[in-house]
Amino acid sequence: MTTLPVTIDATSPQASCCPPAADAMVDDATAQDLAKVFKALGDPNRVKLFSLITASASGEMCVCDLTGPVGLSQPTVSHHMKLLVEAGLVTREQRGKWAYYQPAIGTLANAAQAFTA
């Protein structure tokens, strides 16, 4: 009797019983990074603040102009803005007494596109 060698390539989809490949899943570090971006926008007040900054005709907003529309105190707005900065959604520049915030172009779009590969 002749035995034929059988080779199973573990990297081949045919080797798996289950259609979903685990390698289609984002890795731990990427998942953490993406969750940070989305979590920063997971609050209605931060959504409002981010909408003001991205819509600013001058390309930036002073913290002094953010408090009025959202109806929050400046310390509370600054706290929310810190989370948006840490998530990479906006950048912050201190000029004299006031902090100015600029939208970080692409951060949100890139995060959203991570799922459409």
Added chain:
Amino acid sequence: MTTLPVTIDATSPQASCCPPAADAMVDDATAQDLAKVFKALGDPNRVKLFSLITASASGEMCVCDLTGPVGLSQPTVSHHMKLLVEAGLVTREQRGKWAYYQPAIGTLANAAQAFTA
């Protein structure tokens, strides 16, 4: 002496001292809706689950195939999936014993585009 009438149009940008117009801000209901979508993805495990579902070649994933890659129990995965369903990021279909999840095309992209008007 003749007095001339002075008309100030409060809706005109010229009437405001401040460049940011509050009407550039998303309204309360929109902010709530957007925050719900982003909050649902504000967790690394839900990011992983969503990445598996959006990458599925068959266009859907059985809950039984989601537990392994993320290393979580089925009740925990079902809890995470409930939040993704409620945010409108995936749809759920019960077939016999198992729940199957399909990505809701456009929900995340639309949410991200709310800021680039």
